[in-house]
Amino acid sequence: MDTHDLLPVGVVAKRSGFAASALRYYESQGLIHAHRNSGGQRRFERSVLRRLAFIRAAANVGLTLDEIRDELARLPENRTPTKADWQRITTHWRGRLDEQIAALEKLRDGLDSCIGCGCLSLKRCAISNPYDAAADDQGAPGAAYLPPLLRRPHKPA
Numbered sequence: 001m002d003t004h005d006l007l008p009v010g011v012v013a014k015r016s017g018f019a020a021s022a023l024r025y026y027e028s029q030g031l032i033h034a035h036r037n038s039g040g041q042r043r044f045e046r047s048v049l050r051r052l053a054f055i056r057a058a059a060n061v062g063l064t065l066d067e068i069r070d071e072l073a074r075l076p077e078n079r080t081p082t083k084a085d086w087q088r089i090t091t092h093w094r095g096r097l098d099e100q101i102a103a104l105e106k107l108r109d110g111l112d113s114c115i116g117c118g119c120l121s122l123k124r125c126a127i128s129n130p131y132d133a134a135a136d137d138q139g140a141p142g143a144a145y146l147p148p149l150l151r152r153p154h155k156p157a
């Protein structure tokens, strides 16, 4: 491969809108791949920009990193996805969005009982437990009182 055709991380970051640290993270998670030049610097094929656009779209839909990895694995390797490929993918994503909307509606309905309450009880409050304090009690990952689809680990800044 001609290394002159490869993009440095700064260019990829600028063109994709992802921070260089995010690109490093995605690389460490196997979502994107970089080559190393003779100086050990990372260089990316141009196709990484489309892959990153896909990652952003999937994240916007609410897919987890594992789900994004699975979706990427199903994409064709040696060609641009066809209309049929995109139809299959977006049909799945639409179903996923419908599930998330239903989960959010359930959460919103639970909020009605919180208005004017303020107890934030782990036992009875539908919106409490944001730090997974009850996960051990419930034997479930994430905030055990949230609908399963909304149980995402909290990542402090």
Ligand code: FES
Residues within 6 Å of the ligand: 113, 114, 117, 118, 119, 120, 121, 124, 125, 126, 127, 128
């Ligand atoms: S704050 Fe009391 S039930 Fe949610």
